[in-house]
Amino acid sequence: xxxxxxxxxxxxxxxxxxxxxxxxxxYDIIARFQGxxxxxxxxxxxxxxxxxxxxxxxxFHDGKLNIIGNGVVIDPVxxxxxxxxxxALNVDLKKKLLISRKAHLILPTHRLIDKASELSKGKxxxxxxxxxxxxxxxxxxxxxxxxxxxxxxxxWNEKFENLINKHLNxxxxxxxxxxxxxxxxxxxxxNSVDFMNNLEFIDSEEYFHDxxxxxxxxxxxxxxxxxxxIDFGTYPYVTSSNTTSAGACTGLGVPPNKIGSVFGIFxxxxxxxxxxxxxxxxxxxVGDRIAKVGNEFGATTGRARRCGWLDIVxxxxxxNVNGVTDLIMMKGDVLSGLKKIKICVGYKYKGxxxxxxxxxxxDSSLEPIYEELDGWEEDIFEITxxxxxxxxxxxxxxxxxxxxxxxxxxVSVGPDRKQTIFR
Ligand code: GDP
Ligand code: IMO
Ligand code: MG
Numbered sequence: 001x002x003x004x005x006x007x008x009x010x011x012x013x014x015x016x017x018x019x020x021x022x023x024x025x026x027y028d029i030i031a032r033f034q035g036x037x038x039x040x041x042x043x044x045x046x047x048x049x050x051x052x053x054x055x056x057x058x059x060f061h062d063g064k065l066n067i068i069g070n071g072v073v074i075d076p077v078x079x080x081x082x083x084x085x086x087x088a089l090n091v092d093l094k095k096k097l098l099i100s101r102k103a104h105l106i107l108p109t110h111r112l113i114d115k116a117s118e119l120s121k122g123k124x125x126x127x128x129x130x131x132x133x134x135x136x137x138x139x140x141x142x143x144x145x146x147x148x149x150x151x152x153x154x155x156w157n158e159k160f161e162n163l164i165n166k167h168l169n170x171x172x173x174x175x176x177x178x179x180x181x182x183x184x185x186x187x188x189x190x191n192s193v194d195f196m197n198n199l200e201f202i203d204s205e206e207y208f209h210d211x212x213x214x215x216x217x218x219x220x221x222x223x224x225x226x227x228x229x230i231d232f233g234t235y236p237y238v239t240s241s242n243t244t245s246a247g248a249c250t251g252l253g254v255p256p257n258k259i260g261s262v263f264g265i266f267x268x269x270x271x272x273x274x275x276x277x278x279x280x281x282x283x284x285x286v287g288d289r290i291a292k293v294g295n296e297f298g299a300t301t302g303r304a305r306r307c308g309w310l311d312i313v314x315x316x317x318x319x320n321v322n323g324v325t326d327l328i329m330m331k332g333d334v335l336s337g338l339k340k341i342k343i344c345v346g347y348k349y350k351g352x353x354x355x356x357x358x359x360x361x362x363d364s365s366l367e368p369i370y371e372e373l374d375g376w377e378e379d380i381f382e383i384t385x386x387x388x389x390x391x392x393x394x395x396x397x398x399x400x401x402x403x404x405x406x407x408x409x410x411v412s413v414g415p416d417r418k419q420t421i422f423r
Contacts, residue, residue: 001215002259002261003218003248003254004218004260005263006020006023006220007248007263007318008222009227009264009315009322010270010271010314010315011225011270011278012223013225013299015265015328015330015412016041016265017042017052018042018043018057018412019412021043021058026219027219028216029065030056030065030220030221031068031218032056032223033248034069034224034241035222036053036074036223037054037075037078037133038131038223039052039223039224039300040053040298040300041223042415043060043417045416052082053300054068054075054079055079055086055097064096065098069204070101070205070251071241072100072251073104073106073136074105075105075106076105076106076193078131080195093199097200098202101149104136104140104146104148105146105147105148105150106131106132107136107146107189108185108189109167109182113135113167113170113171114128114134116176116178117135117174118130119176126237126276130301133241137241144166148196148201149201151193152201164186220252225318227272227318228243229243229244231244232321234360234362237275244322245259261326262323262325262326263328263409264319264324264326265328265330266328268329268332269290269309269310269335270309270314271294271308272308273298273305279308279344279366279367280368282309290307293334294331294334309342309344309368309370310343311343311344313344313346313356316355317357319404324406327404327406328408328412330412332411333379336377336380337375338375340372341373341375343373343399343403345369345370345371347368348366349363349365350365353369374392376391380413381414381419384421385421397411407423409423
């Protein structure tokens with residue numbers, strides 16, 4: 001049995017958590033393959049809203065395994081809090097949550113370096129979530145990192161102390177003012193490590209290999225989105241991992257010929273949180289309205305998300321890089337009541353018209369070219385049958401399918417599990 005993937009095609013927050021939860025009933029295993037607590041994946045059911053950061057979004061289903069893959073970076077302190085929250089809701093995690101020994105650990109000093117680095121950049125800051133993601137992946141590729149499996153080895157404490165000391169030196173070199181009490185940060189970290197040691201660690205690549213052989217159905221859950229990919233995103237305003245489908249291979253240890261469906265998920269418009277270029281960003285009343293109706297605030301940091309029109313050029317880029325087989329459109333309900341809906345179909349750039357993402361989107365001469373469709377008046381969040389959706393909503397879907405050349409298989413019309421229409 002092949003592994004299916006769910007990936008965000010924009011700048012994150014497309015609604016991955018909701019859809020993974022909705023699709024979990026069809027799978028045996030849900031696996032996260034990259035990112036860390038910079039992610040905030042929201043699920044809603046039975047009138048309650050849950051936000052997950054490190055734990056896969058299949059965790060609320062009984063009889064399903066949730067695996068944190070080797071490509072993920074884990075902050076034990078945040079992880080413990082996340083687990084305590086689930087325990088308070090009587091979610092039984094025993095035999096349901098497994099952690100790769102090869103996943104890297106976020107140390108408190110990784111978070112401090114993130115903060116120092118952002119402060120030193122001033123106006124050019126990335127807008128990081130300050131969860132220590134970049135510095136942890138830097139230690140991974142620099143071959144200095146601490147991994148979950150190290151916690152079971154003799155002498156890990158010495159490695160920990162050495163790395164902390166190295167980080168303290170790095171922080172001094174940034175020459176910025178940040179306050180911290182290293183002893184209490186270390187204590188907090190070590191307490192959470194004790195807590196983590198009660199969880200189950202596995203050799204995950206072996207586990208996935210066996211599961212595939214046994215025909216178990218696996219769904220890999222991406223974090224962030226393709227435009228935040230370290231290679232194919234809007235560098236340097238990106239995250240530090242491969243958020244695209246290749247990242248699922250390296251982040252789980254699964255070969256490319258074992259990848260099945262690639263579900264690409266996008267909002268009916270675009271949002272971005274943090275710094276970086278955003279050609280279709282709106283600075284007018286329409287943008288304000290989308291932000292308000294869509295409740296566009298970051299699930300991890302609470303920051304306001306920037307809003308704009310859908311961008312076909314960047315969506316095509318993401319579809320190509322990921323090999324998307326099926327599309328999922330979220331939050332179409334947010335556009336209800338708009339007279340006109342604009343869609344970016346190309347860019348004016350350096351005197352010509354281009355239909356691909358140029359090297360840099362930051363160039364001030366880059367200007368979106370729009371087409372316009374009629375909107376729909378009706379609220380659609382109670383609709384459960386595709387045929388009863390407003391004609392202009394269905395026109396929007398048909399238009400996008402023609403432009404993108406991939407079927408939109410699922411349409412989400414509200415945050416709840418039930419507000420999901422399969423076609
Ligand atoms: P993720 O990071 O991709 O999992 O997405 P987030 O959870 O950060 O952000 C998506 C937000 O949109 C959450 O608040 C969801 O509850 C909400 N949401 C998801 N799907 C829909 C939808 O179809 N309509 C509306 N109005 N909200 C949605
Ligand atoms: P989910 O999984 C939206 C953004 C940050 C910042 C940049 C780098 O919920 O879709 P980092 O902390 O990774 O160094 O930040 O990436 N970012 C996200 N934006 N959704 C996310 O995750 C994000 N994770 C990181 O805002 O611009
Ligand atoms: Mg999110």
